[in-house]
Amino acid sequence: MKNQLQQQFKQTYNKSATHSFFSPGRVNLIGEHIDYNGGLVMPCAVTFGTYLLVAPNDDNVFRFKSINFPEEGSIEINADHAKQGSLWYNYPTGVISYFLQQNKTLGGLDMLYYGDIPIASGLSSSASIEVVTAFALNQIFDAGFSKLDLVLLSKWVENVFIGLNSGIMDQFSVTFGEQNKALMLNCDTLEYEAVHTNLGEYVLAIINTNKPRKLAESKYNERVEECAEALQALKQELYIKYLCDIDTDTYNKYQHLLTDQTVNNRARHVIEENDRVKLAAEALSGNNLEEFGRLMYASHNSLRDLYEVSGIELDTVVEYAATNPDVIGARMTGAGFGGCAIALVKGSAFDKFSAEVTEYYTNKIGYAPSVYKSLIGNGVSELKQEQYA
Template identity: 70%
Template sequence: MKSHLYKEFNKLFNKEAENAYFSPGRVNLIGEHIDYNGGLVMPCAITFGTYLLVSPNNEGVLRFRSLNFEDKPDIALQNNYTKTGEKWFNYPLGIFEYFLKDGHDLQGLDMLFYGDIPISSGLSSSASIEVVTAFALNDLFDAGYSKLDLVKLAKSVENNFIGVNCGIMDQFAVAFGEKNKALMLNCDTLDYQAVDSNLGDHILAIINTNKPRKLAESKYNERVQECQAALTALKQELDINNLCDIDTATFNQHSYLITDGVILKRAQHVIEENDRVKLAAVALSNNNLAEFGRLMYASHDSLRDLYEVSGQELDAIVAYSKNDVNVAGARMTGAGFGGCAIALVKESAFDDFSTNVIEYYTSKIGYAPSVYRSLIGDGVGELEPSVIRG
């Protein structure tokens, strides 16, 4: 499809696209439900994402078109905007609103978006759209934002314009991603380390449960509140700002402060998961995929049993993977409640893995998942026309 984007742009707007941009989706390799607890996560950019072709117009109109959605709004440039229902164009429109609110002088644009990220899969299609739009506006209008500024701006759009109480990991990963590297990101300080992620003869399999995960309708915000309750309890004796300010040993010494059994389980997951990320960075750096895979499985078990954000669909994929000798490790990725799992699969065995996991999952769940192969890719950037035109 991407090879036809320039033709589609010409057909829609009767002119050539002047600029093209790409922003990836992301998976989180390990470190789940950590971003709002001030700890370490390890996302990477993937080779699926959002393409944006742009040309200016002189009519002062923002023309939003997408090959993924039918809505084709033409919206006049004005000083402020509000969210329109659950429409896809809210994500780029929110970016425009923030640029205008910051005093930037924009002009009309004709825009064509195309994404090959499965929608509602937990691979951050929303962050991908936000970041590619922000990067494009920053480039086209010489707005002077740093890449980190764009990440923070896109997160503000998600929180305040869209209304989803997410952390910063998704926007950070799709902006700062590097080929064949995972990002060990401290969500409190935003310091990060690019960790060499040579998967050797393995590739990243992304398995979409095809059970849509809508964050705003899930128990995501409930988990945020439960973590805050755990933090409040621990603060009775510990001088901390986030759950991830302590390690597992310190938590075990003070866990008696949390008297609610459910809250205790939530905190145990978060603090142990944060320690797993540190171990995972060492394993990846040493090309120890067996150890990294063990940590992936341990992460999934914790998300299933302690944090309770998995489900039979995600559990079925991981259960199959544990018995496939060509899989080094697997886990759910993203917020849970549906969405995707990931697995490290030997490239030579990918087709067999895909066939077998689809068969196993369908027998357990009653419908098929979708399986994709991906590499670890680069973050947001401008594209040369030849990249799309081929």
């Protein structure tokens, strides 16, 4: 594929690319719907993502082309830029706009993008595009931004330029990701720990339900409000800023303050899930994959029963996984109501797992999922020539 990208660039721009970059997608291994409650998440970079090949031009323009999308675009340097509809190259345009607003000196570039992240799967294709563009500009033009600066500017693109309300986990994990390590991240303070994650004979199976996540935004806002209500109730007797400032034992002592059962359920998920992330870090550090798998199933059950954000599609994937002796753990990942589930599957049994989960899901849901295999990869980087051999 990498050689094909070089050839494609030459065919497109009639010259060779001078630089090549890669930014991964990400999955969250555990810690769902708690980032906005002061909790911990545990994402990791995956081994597929967004490739960017570039070469300078003398025309003082940025040209955007993608193998994935038919739309092509170009923008001038030092011009005011704004979002144009829902075009894919709004993301790199936003990054360039930020650099120019910060008075960074840029030159014209011909740019070719290719992504092997499934679009709209919840694996952060947008963050991958933002970060690979920001990293490339920072390297080529020696802009002096730190890795954390790149995370923050990419989040600015998502929130302000594009206008989507999202947290910082996606940009952080594709920037700071490390091979065979999960990142235990506090999204409020941005403190993190790289947790050694030896999957041994297992691989990460990512199962896209192929269900559009139409309910995710409205239900997300509803859950945020319910958590705020739970926090206010607990503040009657506890001095806390976030739900995740307390652990499960403390919550059990004060849950009587929450008189609404639904709100009680939401708070219980959040607080117990935060405890599960800490236990997961201990399990992974101790090479205890069985315990980590148990925590994955517990997380999914809580998201299904207490937080009510899974749905029949995600439940069907996890339901099948629990019957397969080659699977050690599985759960939904992301906002829910569609999107993806993940499972730890023996590498030698992956093809069999893929075929069987596809058959099981299709028989129950009526259409097929998409199944991908990944390891835990590195964050954004420049690819050297030998990596394209």
